[in-house]
Amino acid sequence: MHEGNLVVLTNGFSKKSQKTPAQEIALAEQRKKDYEKRQEKG
Numbered sequence: 395m396h397e398g399n400l401v402v403l404t405n406g407f408s409k410k411s412q413k414t415p416a417q418e419i420a421l422a423e424q425r426k427k428d429y430e431k432r433q434e435k436g
Contacts, residue, residue: 402429 404425407418 402426404429 404422405418407415
């Protein structure tokens, strides 16, 4: 969640098992950090 009611989707993929691949988690975290940096710069 970002600023109240705004939801930012970082990535999407098709899961074929219960476990989320570490690569997908890392990609989402990287994109979240990038988004937050861009929001700070305005």
